[in-house]
Each structure stands twice: as structure tokens, then as C-alpha cells.
Amino acid sequence: MHEMGLMDAVLRMVTRVCEEEDVGRVDAIVLEVGELSGVLPHFLRECYEAIIEDTPYEHTRLEIETVPGTLYCHDCGHEFRPDLSDLRCPQCLSRNLTPRTGRDFTLKEIIPVFEEEDGESGDEP
Numbered sequence: 001m002h003e004m005g006l007m008d009a010v011l012r013m014v015t016r017v018c019e020e021e022d023v024g025r026v027d028a029i030v031l032e033v034g035e036l037s038g039v040l041p042h043f044l045r046e047c048y049e050a051i052i053e054d055t056p057y058e059h060t061r062l063e064i065e066t067v068p069g070t071l072y073c074h075d076c077g078h079e080f081r082p083d084l085s086d087l088r089c090p091q092c093l094s095r096n097l098t099p100r101t102g103r104d105f106t107l108k109e110i111i112p113v114f115e116e117e118d119g120e121s122g123d124e125p
């Protein structure tokens, strides 16, 4: 599944960033998913749940922010939010369109666990 590969790549990226920035535990991973990226947020969630099992991310939340997609029509210059089941310019019905926003899938933020309270520390000597 496409989303499975994506989530796998995301987790590897998160792991790398955490090593570089010396982040211990991750509270949440924030992804930005464009409406026109072809990635379906509910599949992402399912894959995420499956992929974090038995990893250090088992308790890490996944937050998905959807970025609205807009298309530009080359024939009449109209810019609009498309109906995803019918990608045509609503003004002139052209299909000569270019995405302006909402094409990307990005790892937006990694939110670390702030270990300030004296809760369950003491793992390390």
C-alpha cells in the first residue's frame, strides 16, 4: 500500500531527526497532507497504527493537518477549490489545470515529550 511506504519513510525521518536533535521521546508527529497529494488521511492513520506497534513510537500521537487544494485554470485564469471527483474548471470546464496548493505531503513537526514533572523518571541511574 502506498500509504504504508509513506508512513515507513516518515518514521525513519523522525528517527533520524530525533537522533540529530537528541530528542528522547516523541509526543506527537504532525503531518501536513495536501488534498491533492493523493494521500488519504484515514489510510495514513491505519498504517500508522500498524507500523508503530512494538516501536519507540507506540505512544506517539499522529496529527494530520489537511492543506486545501487549489487549482489554476490555464484557459480562463480562474483559481478554485476543486471537487475532487470532478477535476474541471467550474467556469469553463477546462481540464488544463495546474495545482497551486495542496500537492504536498510533508513532515511538519515533531513534538517531543517535555519531561519536566517528577512523574515516572528514574529509569537511568
Ligand SMILES: [Zn+2]
Pocket (backbone or CB within 6 Å): 073, 074, 075, 076, 077, 078, 089, 090, 091, 092, 093, 094
Ligand atoms: Zn477555466
